[in-house]
Amino acid sequence: xxxxxxxxxxxxxxxxxxxxxxxxxxxxxxxxxxxxxxxxxxxxxxxxxxxxxxxxxxxxxxxxxxxxxxxxxxxxxxxxxxxxxxxxxxxxxxxxxxxxxxxxxxxxxxxxxxxxxxxxxxxxxxxxxxxxxxxxxxxxxxxxxxxxxxxxxxxxxxxxxxxxxxxxxxxxxxxxxxxxxxxxxxxxxxxxxxxxxxxxxxxxxxxxxxxxxxxxxxxxxxxxxxxxxxxxxxxxxxxxxxxxxxxx
Amino acid sequence: xxxxxxxxxxxxxxxxxxxxxxxxxxxxxxxxxxx
Numbered sequence: 565x566x567x568x569x570x571x572x573x574x575x576x577x578x579x580x581x582x583x584x585x586x587x588x589x590x591x592x593x594x595x596x597x598x599x600x601x602x603x604x605x606x607x608x609x610x611x612x613x614x615x616x617x618x619x620x621x622x623x624x625x626x627x628x629x630x631x632x633x634x635x636x637x638x639x640x641x642x643x644x645x646x647x648x649x650x651x652x653x654x655x656x657x658x659x660x661x662x663x664x665x666x667x668x669x670x671x672x673x674x675x676x677x678x679x680x681x682x683x684x685x686x687x688x689x690x691x692x693x694x695x696x697x698x699x700x701x702x703x704x705x706x707x708x709x710x711x712x713x714x715x716x717x718x719x720x721x722x723x724x725x726x727x728x729x730x731x732x733x734x735x736x737x738x739x740x741x742x743x744x745x746x747x748x749x750x751x752x753x754x755x756x757x758x759x760x761x762x763x764x765x766x767x768x769x770x771x772x773x774x775x776x777x778x779x780x781x782x783x784x785x786x787x788x789x790x791x792x793x794x795x796x797x798x799x800x801x802x803x804x805x806x807x808x809x810x811x812x
Numbered sequence: 813x814x815x816x817x818x819x820x821x822x823x824x825x826x827x828x829x830x831x832x833x834x835x836x837x838x839x840x841x842x843x844x845x846x847x
Contacts, residue, residue, distance in 0.1 A: 620841055621839065621840070621841040624841040624844050624845055625841070625844075628844055641847070642843075642844055642847035643847075645843075645846070645847035646837070646843035646844070646846070646847055649836055649837075649843070649846065650836045650837065650843070654836070710820075712818060712819050712820030712821075713817050713818055713819075713820075714817065723836065724836055724846075726831065726834050727829070727831060727834065728828050728829055728830050728831065731825075731828065731829060732819055732822070732825045733825040733826050733827060733828045733829070734828050735819040735820070736819040736820065736821065736822035736823070736825045737825060737828075738820075739820040739821055740820070740821040740822075740823070745828065748827060748828050748830075749828075749830070763820065
């Protein structure tokens with residue numbers, strides 16, 4: 565799926581900018597050599613890329629006003645959508661589901677057998693009409709979710725994906741060097757643990773059911789849910805007890 | 813079937829840039845466009 569926001573974000577750290585920096589170096593060298601092209605190159609180097617977002621903000625405002633004026637968009641509908649994604653959909657929903665699976669073996673069984681139906685049991689729909697497959701981490705198997713094509717992600721239970729999930733480094737390397745990627749997230753897996761990488765599609769989204777941390781036997785469902793992080797449900801982290809420094 | 817969108821297995825993309833406490837939308841316009 566193409567997102568304008570992704571495209572523009574991509575531009576900010578696009579390799580082109582590296583090229584400009586390299587050009588800057590060249591410009592310095594060219595100045596020393598007294599080359600004629602120096603002024604233009606120097607300008608390119610001094611160019612402030614911060615003007616891009618404000619330009620976009622203005623364009624978005626104009627577009628929205630036009631759409632509202634023409635009666636094509638109701639601004640309160642936009643407010644409601646923004647509110648939904650900022651406050652209602654998000655990893656808290658997935659965490660609730662994981663905690664339920666940890667304390668209720670029959671729910672866990674249903675969750676692994678039919679993810680979409682088990683989500684619906686807790687009142688979560690599938691925002692995009694895609695099915696959800698839940699994969700379980702064990703002492704022998706670690707699951708990792710990626711979308712090498714774009715940014716497919718189980719919105720209903722995790723919200724919108726973080727930028728790194730949509731980034732080229734994660735998407736390209738999760739399948740070719742999953743252990744290296746996990747190491748970058750601070751997760752070193754023993755060699756005898758099998759790593760399974762799941763490549764999401766428009767029709768099927770994956771969610772990791774992390775291992776319940778040892779020492780959490782006494783915790784309530786709510787306390788357990790509070791331990792479960794977004795990263796653990798993507799598979800780039802484990803769930804840890806608070807004193808071990810869980811990444812939120 | 814190599815293509816610009818299918819990034820699986822591509823090399824030299826560099827390290828993953830992790831953002832702590834990342835907001836859902838980084839700027840108000842992102843939410844408006846998304847909506």
